[in-house]
Amino acid sequence: MRFETPSTVQEAVKLLNDSSGITRILAGGTDVLVQLRLKLVEPELIVDIKHIDAMRDITAEDGGFRIGAAVSGAEMGEHADLVALWPGVVEAMELVGSTQVQGRATLAGNLCNASPAADSVPAMVAANAVATIVGPNGTRECPVVEIPVGPSKTSLGKGEIITSIYLPTRPENSGDAYLRFIPRTEMDIAVSSAGVNLTIDSDGVVTQARVALGAVAPTVVVVDDAAKAIIGTKLDDDAVNALQAACSAACSPIDDKRGTVEFRTKTAGVMAKRAALIAYSRAGGSK
Amino acid sequence: MSKIHVSTSINGDAVEYLCDPSETLLDVLRNRVGLTGAKEGCGSGDCGACSVELDGRLVCSCLVLAAEAEGKEVSTVEGLADGDKLHILQQKMLEHAALQCGICTPGILVAAKALLEKNPDPTETEVRYWLAGNLCRCTGYDKIIRAVMDAAAEMRGA
Numbered sequence: 001m002r003f004e005t006p007s008t009v010q011e012a013v014k015l016l017n018d019s020s021g022i023t024r025i026l027a028g029g030t031d032v033l034v035q036l037r038l039k040l041v042e043p044e045l046i047v048d049i050k051h052i053d054a055m056r057d058i059t060a061e062d063g064g065f066r067i068g069a070a071v072s073g074a075e076m077g078e079h080a081d082l083v084a085l086w087p088g089v090v091e092a093m094e095l096v097g098s099t100q101v102q103g104r105a106t107l108a109g110n111l112c113n114a115s116p117a118a119d120s121v122p123a124m125v126a127a128n129a130v131a132t133i134v135g136p137n138g139t140r141e142c143p144v145v146e147i148p149v150g151p152s153k154t155s156l157g158k159g160e161i162i163t164s165i166y167l168p169t170r171p172e173n174s175g176d177a178y179l180r181f182i183p184r185t186e187m188d189i190a191v192s193s194a195g196v197n198l199t200i201d202s203d204g205v206v207t208q209a210r211v212a213l214g215a216v217a218p219t220v221v222v223v224d225d226a227a228k229a230i231i232g233t234k235l236d237d238d239a240v241n242a243l244q245a246a247c248s249a250a251c252s253p254i255d256d257k258r259g260t261v262e263f264r265t266k267t268a269g270v271m272a273k274r275a276a277l278i279a280y281s282r283a284g285g286s287k
Numbered sequence: 288m289s290k291i292h293v294s295t296s297i298n299g300d301a302v303e304y305l306c307d308p309s310e311t312l313l314d315v316l317r318n319r320v321g322l323t324g325a326k327e328g329c330g331s332g333d334c335g336a337c338s339v340e341l342d343g344r345l346v347c348s349c350l351v352l353a354a355e356a357e358g359k360e361v362s363t364v365e366g367l368a369d370g371d372k373l374h375i376l377q378q379k380m381l382e383h384a385a386l387q388c389g390i391c392t393p394g395i396l397v398a399a400k401a402l403l404e405k406n407p408d409p410t411e412t413e414v415r416y417w418l419a420g421n422l423c424r425c426t427g428y429d430k431i432i433r434a435v436m437d438a439a440a441e442m443r444g445a
Binding site: 001002003005026029030033034036037038046048050072074097098099100101103104186187 | 291308309311330331332333335338341344345346347349350351352354355357398401402416417418419420421
């Protein structure tokens with residue numbers, strides 16, 4: 001195994017593209033090192049991207065924030081302006097692992113690990129986050145929702161690197177929230193989860209919404225029917241119950257040691273309902 | 288396989304080592320540098336027994352490649368005591384009998400020190416959440432939490 005620490009993205013892309021074997025990009029390493037130790041992969045090349053400019057920066061851009069691919073969860077949580085703009089995305093990232101894992105784990109890494117249960121992904125998808133990808137053919141932008149294509153599989157091509165994730169600006173009176181179900185209070189993997197992002201008008205009526213579920217399908221699930229169920233409402237009981245039903249209807253989970261199909265289907269709806277109420281409150285809505 | 292030469296700082300001392308690309312920081316601390324305070328519990332970042340600080344950030348050294356420590360500052364449990372004088376956290380762990388087998392203790396000390404540097408006056412809940420990634424199979428945690436709270440109070444008074 002070779003270990004390289006390029007100082008430019010172009011150099012990193014070339015290293016990855018020129019390798020004929022298995023490669024891994026190293027940012028926080030909290031998934032990659034576990035894979036190495038369990039011998040799930042035996043890479044020919046590890047490319048540490050932390051020496052590349054801007055990979056470790058959170059930058060204000062057009063009213064939103066660009067989060068470098070090597071920014072840790074702890075650094076996101078310490079960025080007061082980012083927390084104020086996208087509290088749901090930050091709280092989702094902060095649910096990943098322990099304090100120790102937070103010191104290293106990254107948003108881009110959580111996305112590229114492509115676990116269906118990744119906590120940050122439904123929150124990012126609800127937020128309409130966009131990944132910037134650099135590869136052998138140049139730079140492209142890709143909505144985060146299109147990156148995971150199945151468990152441990154992404155749409156990234158050979159030699160491509162996510163260099164940053166952009167969380168866009170948002171209108172006044174917007175809020176987002178992320179909740180997951182786990183059987184304990186900390187240090188666990190989502191049985192089901194939901195991210196909700198919404199905007200309300202001055203009367204408290206929801207004008208736009210986006211709802212995404214985790215751990216209930218091979219990839220994150222965007223539930224347009226759930227968004228439709230609350231747009232035009234003040235999140236009254238009928239609206240949130242319709243949102244909950246739409247979310248449960250969109251689930252196609254597996255049975256495993258963490259939960260049954262039935263349990264995941266039920267709790268995903270409940271998580272979405274509760275997350276919607278929190279997002280509504282963060283947007284300034286009162287009930 | 289060619290070795291990587293790494294120059295780093297461990298507990299304030301300049302240290303150089305040669306490591307394999309796949310070796311973890313924990314492996315190197317224990318097997319090459321001779322600092323066996325950090326323990327290997329799970330090797331997958333779940334137990335916290337290998338906790339160290341890397342440039343002031345609490346991490347699991349089993350989830351850091353040794354080569355990544357180049358130019359960084361590593362702090363381990365061996366850096367807590369000042370000669371023969373124990374750190375307040377170490378003293379309080381003893382006074383509260385907050386350990387039995389002791390495997391988790393170095394990681395808990397490093398993690399608790401990192402907490403108190405960031406937040407000198409944590410609530411019990413904050414201590415419990417901060418240390419959620421440090422597993423202890425002996426104590427039931429209560430004495431550990433009491434020791435950390437007591438140490439925090441004494442450090443604020445000191």
